[in-house]
Amino acid sequence: MERMDVSSSICNTKNQKFSKEHDVGEGENRIGNLADAIVQHILSFLPTKDAAKTSILSNRWKYLWLSVSVLDFHDGAYHFTDAEEPPRKRKLFMDFVERVLLLREPSTITNFSLTCNVLSDSSRITTWISAAVKHTVQVLNIRLYKIGEPFMLPSCLFNCESLQELHLNIFNLLELPSFVSFSNLKILTLIRIVFPDDHSAQKLFKVCSILEELYLIFCSWENVKAVCISSPKIQKLYIQEKDPSYCNDTDDEDGENNSVDQNNDSDNESDNIDDQNSPVYLNDDIDDVHSSDEQSDDADDQCDSDGCQFAVFGTSLKYFSYMGDFVHGCHIQDSSSIVEAHLQAYNGAREIGYRALKLLWGLSNAKSLELDDNAVESLADADELLDHLPMFYSLTHIHIDWAVLIYKEQREALLTILRKSPSLSSLKFEGLSCMLCYSGTYDWTLDPVPGCFLTHLKTIEISMFNESEIELLAVKILLKSATILEKMVISFNPWQFEDADGLKKQQEVQEQILSFPRGSSSCLIAISCPPKKKKKIEFC
Amino acid sequence: MASSSTSVVVSNKEKENKNTKKVTLKSSDGESFEVDESVAMESQTIKHIIEDGHYSSLALSLSVKTTMASSSTSVVVSNKEKENKNTKKVTLKSSDGESFEVDESVAMESQTIKHIIEDGCANNEIPLPNVTSGILSRVIEYCKKHKEAAGESEPSVTSYTSNSTTNPLTEWDTEFVKVDQNTLFDLILAANYLDIKGLLDLTCKTVADMMKGKTPQEIRETFHIKNDYTPEEEAEVRKENQWAFE
Numbered sequence: 001m002e003r004m005d006v007s008s009s010i011c012n013t014k015n016q017k018f019s020k021e022h023d024v025g026e027g028e029n030r031i032g033n034l035a036d037a038i039v040q041h042i043l044s045f046l047p048t049k050d051a052a053k054t055s056i057l058s059n060r061w062k063y064l065w066l067s068v069s070v071l072d073f074h075d076g077a078y079h080f081t082d083a084e085e086p087p088r089k090r091k092l093f094m095d096f097v098e099r100v101l102l103l104r105e106p107s108t109i110t111n112f113s114l115t116c117n118v119l120s121d122s123s124r125i126t127t128w129i130s131a132a133v134k135h136t137v138q139v140l141n142i143r144l145y146k147i148g149e150p151f152m153l154p155s156c157l158f159n160c161e162s163l164q165e166l167h168l169n170i171f172n173l174l175e176l177p178s179f180v181s182f183s184n185l186k187i188l189t190l191i192r193i194v195f196p197d198d199h200s201a202q203k204l205f206k207v208c209s210i211l212e213e214l215y216l217i218f219c220s221w222e223n224v225k226a227v228c229i230s231s232p233k234i235q236k237l238y239i240q241e242k243d244p245s246y247c248n249d250t251d252d253e254d255g256e257n258n259s260v261d262q263n264n265d266s267d268n269e270s271d272n273i274d275d276q277n278s279p280v281y282l283n284d285d286i287d288d289v290h291s292s293d294e295q296s297d298d299a300d301d302q303c304d305s306d307g308c309q310f311a312v313f314g315t316s317l318k319y320f321s322y323m324g325d326f327v328h329g330c331h332i333q334d335s336s337s338i339v340e341a342h343l344q345a346y347n348g349a350r351e352i353g354y355r356a357l358k359l360l361w362g363l364s365n366a367k368s369l370e371l372d373d374n375a376v377e378s379l380a381d382a383d384e385l386l387d388h389l390p391m392f393y394s395l396t397h398i399h400i401d402w403a404v405l406i407y408k409e410q411r412e413a414l415l416t417i418l419r420k421s422p423s424l425s426s427l428k429f430e431g432l433s434c435m436l437c438y439s440g441t442y443d444w445t446l447d448p449v450p451g452c453f454l455t456h457l458k459t460i461e462i463s464m465f466n467e468s469e470i471e472l473l474a475v476k477i478l479l480k481s482a483t484i485l486e487k488m489v490i491s492f493n494p495w496q497f498e499d500a501d502g503l504k505k506q507q508e509v510q511e512q513i514l515s516f517p518r519g520s521s522s523c524l525i526a527i528s529c530p531p532k533k534k535k536k537i538e539f540c
Numbered sequence: 541m542a543s544s545s546t547s548v549v550v551s552n553k554e555k556e557n558k559n560t561k562k563v564t565l566k567s568s569d570g571e572s573f574e575v576d577e578s579v580a581m582e583s584q585t586i587k588h589i590i591e592d593g594h595y596s597s598l599a600l601s602l603s604v605k606t607t608m609a610s611s612s613t614s615v616v617v618s619n620k621e622k623e624n625k626n627t628k629k630v631t632l633k634s635s636d637g638e639s640f641e642v643d644e645s646v647a648m649e650s651q652t653i654k655h656i657i658e659d660g661c662a663n664n665e666i667p668l669p670n671v672t673s674g675i676l677s678r679v680i681e682y683c684k685k686h687k688e689a690a691g692e693s694e695p696s697v698t699s700y701t702s703n704s705t706t707n708p709l710t711e712w713d714t715e716f717v718k719v720d721q722n723t724l725f726d727l728i729l730a731a732n733y734l735d736i737k738g739l740l741d742l743t744c745k746t747v748a749d750m751m752k753g754k755t756p757q758e759i760r761e762t763f764h765i766k767n768d769y770t771p772e773e774e775a776e777v778r779k780e781n782q783w784a785f786e
Contacts, residue, residue, distance in 0.1 A: 052784035
């Protein structure tokens with residue numbers, strides 16, 4: 001982005017001397033006085049469709065939008081259903097994209113995003129991608145659906161030196177040309193990609209010499225036995241398995257926006273992980289090689305032999321996240337650099353527990369660990385292994401996403417993890433119980449008390465708190481046992497208390513909690529009720 | 541830096557672009573360290589060498605190995621920086637004559653000001669004839685806040701799951717741009733002139749957000765843009781970009 005030169009800015013800012021007292025109501029066309037480059041910078045924050053609408057504002061705006069260096073095309077069509085796009089609309093979209101690419105100033109394209117159905121327009125779409133590459137694109141975001149004929153990404157994409165971020169969301173075989181080079185690539189996201197063999201997967205990761213973030217989501221690894229990720233700068237690794245039991249073709253109805261209520265929300269990556277709840281298999285997209293996996297309701301189809309072994313080398317890995325049934329093995333050379341590790345399972349089952357344990361061994365030096373309820377359930381099902389969990393000497397923070405306390409095995413599993421974390425200083429429960437009606441007895445004891453409760457545990461945070469007896473009991477026990485606790489922060493589940501006497505109930509619960517005996521003399525308790533907030537993921 | 545046996549050559553290079561003189565120090569095992577001359581002169585030994593002008597061919601006895609040299613250099617550099625931290629302020633003067641004294645590091649959030657300082661042209665005050673005091677004080681507020689946040693020892697964790705609601709600076713930024721349109725455009729111009737990328741992006745994005753979801757006529761009204769198309773011209777433009785208008 002160029003700076004305006006001083007002389008023109010002085011000229012344009014003659015009016016600015018009065019700006020302190022300037023009356024907005026006077027209706028000065030301030031935006032009209034801005035230099036083209038600045039107006040284009042403003043337009044670069046809009047999807048290209050909205051930027052195009054400015055062509056009609058006045059003569060000055062007619063072609064301004066065309067040469068913005070950020071292009072973002074979204075066809076607005078249905079991608080996940082069999083519903084056909086109206087051919088007229090399709091033609092208009094295709095013509096629009098081409099018009100932009102042809103008529104714009106031959107300046108660089110810094111960001112290029114394309115979301116559309118391929119149908120039988122492979123070669124046109126491939127050409128568009130090539131155009132972006134030729135214009136030294138830095139951030140490329142391609143999401144393609146409904147591939148109706150053989151489709152191959154252009155080979156120039158795979159040695160684009162200007163590329164810093166590449167996001168590919170295509171259910172297609174990844175065919176690499178013979179020469180591949182991504183020497184400036186920092187962030188790589190691959191969604192629904194099908195890897196043909198070890199060799200191409202390895203080749204791809206190898207040439208990303210300065211890669212910092214790698215996201216592998218819903219990819220097909222059946223043909224890959226093992227792959228090594230050894231970029232010296234790799235900081236984030238996110239792996240999400242295909243969810244075999246989940247087949248959804250009603251999401252993304254309007255193609256533009258979709259609200260998904262997510263407890264674990266990767267807000268940073270929301271644009272790329274829009275498929276998190278909507279795996280994307282359409283009958284006409286199935287590649288012969290992988291037909292056995294499609295829309296399988298049986299999680300057991302993915303047995304260990306299908307898993308790919310990932311070897312992660314390097315000492316700069318900070319964030320590791322795995323969501324799935326831990327089918328793939330992850331061997332991390334040095335987990336002491338890991339600041340946060342997240343494990344989320346699709347199901348709670350014994351064999352998953354075994355695999356989770358293997359993963360946990362590789363994460364034993366992490367500083368923070370987050371587990372969801374399925375992961376804990378899986379470990380609980382494999383309770384014979386719990387004693388063989390590693391010691392987490394560096395672990396200072398544990399976050400449990402929905403702790404289901406009513407089941408003894410799961411309580412035991414949680415306690416074992418706590419006992420294996422001698423340095424734990426902070427504990428967070430996002431939700432203490434899924435079931436509010438419990439007719440069993442409350443004969444829990446914390447015996448023996450995990451060591452960290454007596455030596456390191458300073459903060460306990462509980463969110464989505466309801467007023468159930470179980471949760472109150474858990475809070476009571478925690479308060480009593482954590483003898484050096486400094487802070488307990490409780491936030492209510494706003495939906496639980498939204499009725500008329502919600503406030504009154506809150507008060508009662510509050511008083512009750514504050515009256516519990518505290519094992520730590522310096523413990524402060526903070527109780528609040530956050531506003532209701534539905535987390536949205538925008539599907540672009 | 542101690543002195544004894546082996547020889548070291550100190551060479552002086554003048555950079556063409558920058559006025560900051562650099563010297564290259566070579567340790568006993570052959571590694572070279574390029575440092576600002578002012579930094580190197582923290583060493584009295586080197587200072588004398590340079591002042592005496594004998595640097596081009598002098599062999600200085602140093603037995604300092606690479607690691608020692610680099611750590612000494614870094615200590616020297618950091619001492620110099622500390623010195624700067626305690627004393628360095630700059631004065632910025634707005635177009636309507638008001639002066640603002642700010643930490644140099646905060647002022648350097650502006651690339652324009654940074655270049656002025658680095659070129660050695662910032663004697664007493666830096667005049668900014670294109671920025672009024674009202675806008676300048678806001679710009680300084682922005683730079684201060686962002687400099688503080690960047691300097692925090694615990695980098696704000698960009699983790700996968702944002703367990704906290706938002707990045708604290710995002711909320712601050714949102715409040716910061718809740719201003720009237722004129723101020724907003726003044727901020728854009730100032731951010732452009734002073735070359736402060738974060739502020740320029742923030743303000744431009746705010747304007748873009750004001751356009752989102754509005755019909756062209758609504759946009760015209762919001763920004764007081766006069767429609768100078770004839771009806772035929774307007775229809776033609778609509779047809780050319782038909783997909784965008786559907």
